[in-house]
Amino acid sequence: VGDCCMDFGFEKALVVSGAKTYEVAGGRVIKILMDSGIYAEHSIVSRGDIEDVNEVINRISRLDAEVVxxxxxxxxIDVAKLASYRAQVPFISVPTSASHDGIASPMAVVKGLDKPHSIRAQTPLAIIADVDVISSAPRRFLASGCGDVVAKCVSVRDWKLAHKVKDEYYGEYAASLALMSAKLVMENASLIRDGVSEGIRTLLEALISCGVAMCIAGSSRPCSGSEHMFSHALELLDPGIKCLHGERCGVGTIMMAYLHDLDWVEIRDKLRTVGAPTTAKELGVPPELIVKALTIAHKIRPERYTILGEGGLTKGAAERLAKVTGVI
Structure with missing residues (x-):
């Protein structure tokens, strides 16, 4: 990270981290920057909401930081990405876990906004990922990352459907990149589960590739469809929900794959292989919340056409879907 900042000529940097991630890597990053002749200060993110974003923006201004x-x-990552975007300074991503594709995407999700889904931020100037650091994170984060990548099987199919039904722009290259990422993660599920460096690297590269796919498409379309709407609907219904974004997306992918007539059983089995939840019980979510989320998911992004259509699912259809896929 020091060499990277030096190459770009930065002299002042604001390092944004959480309290725990400061101990894991944030402190080391500050030392590396200072040893490289780059003055660095740090800001701690506690809630991951818009207040944190505004605080980081203020710190950027006070420091006159040239990079976040x-x-x-x-x-x-999302707080730092959105704050740097609004402050109009570059952003470098140094992930300590591989739980979702936000480490490389131009999108961000933070609490306290009027939208329960991702919004435009900026693409990282660089992504510096240490496989050893990421391997030391709880296995749950790796499983969540797999859920977010495997979700591209559905999001691309939703995108293609929108092109057919609504004549929406569809980019073959971006779609292929997202699908390839999902394919490689599924093929390497056992290596990822076992924490083998080759598997971790594959997951990281897949997450980064998904970010690139979004940059090419100019939106999150190739990487966010009905399965993400389901995830955001769950979070909207229960803001304090404990399961991770990628975990929710994985469960959503199983159900939406069924609607798309994809091989949902294979998707479910690959998620099980990496240790990701595949049922409401494993998510820690009541069955009735799953059903409710399915019935309102289409309203999360009404402008984005998916397999859920414009009217969404009835309660009965949602219950049948969740039951036939074994989610409830």
């Missing part, structure tokens, strides 16, 4: 370095998981 986000060191942490999804919450930290």
């Amino acid at each position: 370095v986000g060191v942490g998981g999804g919450k930290v």
Whole structure:
């Protein structure tokens, strides 16, 4: 990270991290920057909401920072990404876990906004990922990352459907990149589960490739469809929900794959292989919340056409879907 900042000529950096990730890597990043002749200060993200974003923006202004370095998981990366975007300074992503594709995407999700889904931020100037650091994170984060990548099987199919039904722009290259990422993660599920460096690297490259796919498409379309709407609907219904974004997306992918007539059983089995939840019980979510989320998911992004259609699912259809796929 020091060499990277030196190459770009940065002299002042604001390092954004969480309290735990500061101990894991944030402190080291500050030392590396200072040893490289780059003055660095740090800002701690606690909630991952718009207040944190505004605080980081204020710190950027006070320091007159030339770059923001986000060191942490999804919450930290998203706050740093959105704050740097609004402050109009570059952003460098230093993930400490591989729980979702936000480490490389131009999108961000933070609490306290009027939208329960991702919004435009900026693409990282660089992504610096240490496989050893990411391997030391709880296995749950790796499984969540797999859920977010495997979800591209559905999101691309939704995108193609929108092109057919609504004549929406569909980019073959971006779609292929997202699908390839999902394919490689599924093929390497056992290596990822076992924490083998080759498997971790594959997951990281897949997450980064998904970010690139979004940049090419100019939106999150190739990487966010009905399965993400389901995930955001769950979070909207229960803001304090404990399961991770990628975990929710994985379960959503199983159900939406069924609607798309994809091989949902294979998707479910690959998620099980990496240790990701595949049922409401494993998510820690009541069955009735799953059903409710399915019935309102289409309203999360009404402008984005998916397999859920414009009217969504009835309660009966939602219950049948969740039961036939074994989610409830």
